Amino acid sequence: MRWLVPVLTLFLAGCPEPNTPRRAPEPKPDTTMETVELSIGEARLGVEVVRTPEKRTQGLMFRQSLAPDSGMLFVFDSSEIRFFWMKNTWIPLDIAYIDSAGGITDILQMAVEDTMTPYGSSRPVPYALETNQGWFQSHGIRAGDTVRGIPR
DSSP states (O other), rough: TTTHHHHHHHHHOOOOOOOOOOOOOOOOTTTTTTTEEEEEEEEEEEEEESHHHHHHTTTTTOOOOOOOTEEEEEEEEEEEEEEEEOTTTTEEEEEEEEOOSBBBBEEHHHHHHHHOOOOOSOOOOOEEEEETHHHHHHOOOOOOOBBEEOOO
């Protein structure tokens, strides 16, 4: 019977707390990812560029953090009304939709793991830019501002 207490202690130490969602481990950084620096007014932002359907689907899912002044630029082959969701996304994000001339059409705040709200662009766009939530506001960036440095 003396062995029962240490064994139970080890077992319980490995169990998650009740009602604690299990999360997949954060993916390892993709060192082959294309990166560029964008500028909006005086603000600079280093972004990962995703162009393929697979990379766009993955986006920032499963990441536990995003460095300050960084983000992810989603590049599409055509301009369409775009919708993003926050499935398996643990970082509060802002999304800016950008037209083919580099003009920001919309800036939306997205809630962590919100799979019910489709965060959509107001008009057809070929680009979407995700940043840490509040980044655009803290830099005084609004819809109508122009993003420079977008790779074609």
